[in-house]
Amino acid sequence: MATNSSTAAFYVVGLLLLIHSGYSSFEFHKLSIVSHYHGSLPIDIVLETVIAIIIIVIGAITSVSNTPVLSLKGEQINSRSKFLKFIEMKDAVTVIESIGLSDYEELNTRVGFINIIKKRREYSEWLGQST
């Protein structure tokens, strides 16, 4: 969860700076209309805006990361690659293989052809054994 909290920190700081610079610029324009001042925006406001945007962008980039998956047995599995997904098929299939499934699982399970009677019998046999 470390990435999440640092991302949040980046966003908060960046947004605060951005709002502050926006407010400063608004004040400046109000003042310049009242005092008939025709100069450009002070450099510190511009700088503040740029820095705020850079911080937000950094936050957005750090928020990109692969989410862990739960395997069929319920274990949490983290992807071998931290940020992006694999491109080559050879690597990409390892993710779903680690869950215990494959992308072609439906060809193996074939729910449409499920032998429901047999499955039910198996289950009741198991129940009879365990009790």
Add this chain to the structure above:
Amino acid sequence: MITPDLLLDPQLKYWVLLPISFVMVFIGLLRSNITFLLQAPPKLEGFKAVREKQFLRRAASFKTNNQVLTEEEFEVRKQYFIEKLNSTDFYAKIEDSNQDPMSQLTDPGMNDALMNMAKGNVMNFIPQTVIMAWVNYFFAGFVVMKLPFPLTDGFKSMLQNGIATPDLNVRYVSSISWYFVNLFGLRPVYSLLMGGSEADALMSQQQQQSPLPNIGGPGGPKVDKLFKAEAENIQILSHESVFEGIAERVLESYGV
């Protein structure tokens, strides 16, 4: 050069700008709901038509993916496909070649498709025309707002439609132009209001389910032409197996 500002009545905002936007959003929502109601439920295709399409797909995938076969398997299947594609075994229905072309127009399937297209078009055009007429009638020649940023003169025709003042600063927007901006810019608003992501997911699911070609439908090619063309493609197919030298390839990739 300082041009004096055009003073805009602040009431314009409440009585012109916002009403146009609101009306467009509501009519857009209404339209999509009515279209949804008018939409005929997706009809199940006859199993014969599906069979024909699936066979064609099977032939096409043989054409592209035959590298998974060995040489003998390839030859057997090639003969099979050429024979079947040249016969009428898999046609959904066998048509007379000298059939009256006018009789197609009375085909019920054809009529349905045309009707659906017409409905969609009507629902697209009527509301837009009505709103545009409304804006033109009540707010013709209004300058409704001033953009907070400068623009080049190239935007003049886009933003000042319907006002005949060539020297006006480009930052002023006319009512009819505001209508157009809304027309093209409201799509994200609709999808936000209607939960678009789910609809998109449904849409893509439907598309995935049937990537089948449209055979014999309105505007679609005729089945015998398609089958013949596919047979010719398969006839000239050459074969290279993926198993050629596979052991060396795998060993090499592990550096053994």
Add this chain to the structure above:
Amino acid sequence: MSDITLLKNKLLLVASSGAFANFSPEQVKEYNDELEHFLLVSTDSLDSIELFNLYELEFYLALISKNDIKAKSVLDRLLDQFGSNKKSQRIKLLQSLFLEATGERDQATKLLEKNPDEMLLSRRLTTFSRNNDDEKDNEDYIYNLIFYLDLQPSDLVTWAELGDEYSKIGHYDKAIFSFKEILLQDPYAYPVFYKVALNYYYNFLQEEKNLKTERKDKLVELSELLINARDNALRCIEICDVYAKSWLLIYIISTHKFNEKLSKLDSVKEIKDYLVTNERLRKLSEIKISELIPEDERANVLAQLQLK
């Protein structure tokens, strides 16, 4: 990412892949409880597609665990929320399953054969010709599957079912044909490559058992089966190199006794190539197996590869 989202993703994956069809009874029970708890807590956060899939999963699990009352109530809920136009083939399929499971086979048949255009239901109908007590008695079933495949030539799931049925009764060449049909439409389906390899291998074992002579042309014929098995297993590895079963098959092939007989046939080029690479493949597969399969599971996996 919270735990509840992870759980949701897992359950959705189980529902969409159909993994529950191969669950052991313990797993069925475990998932039943997990899903029930999950739906109780977070039904509101699901969109309608996810909800449908999870209800479907709940129905299957309830039906397998003989909880007919719950299965019925889930079915009613599905009809209530999604079956507004009464046309959904998926819901009808569930209804027929319920009827079949509760012993009302005739009614289920009636439901399934109402409309010949509803192919999903026709497909289910083919399973009614299956002998649920003796799996090897499947002549009628195979006949029906072929009939269905003539109507739906690119239904991959049915091809897979047909392949497995042929494999059960020892018609390995026909099983291979069916699996290759899947590969033609899905050329990266690596588990199917493994199945093809396995069937070639079984075919080889079958032929080897019947082998009486040591004549050269017979041996070459047999070696072709073995080479095909190895090549298909290698193709599976090439696409997914963590597929442990395939490595094991390669290992078994490369250490098979039959290879010694072949060493007399060095003059044939294919066989010579085969024997040369064999040694290298054996070493590689040994390394890979020790990486992928834990020590205590190895014997278990090996036993699965024996000819039934």
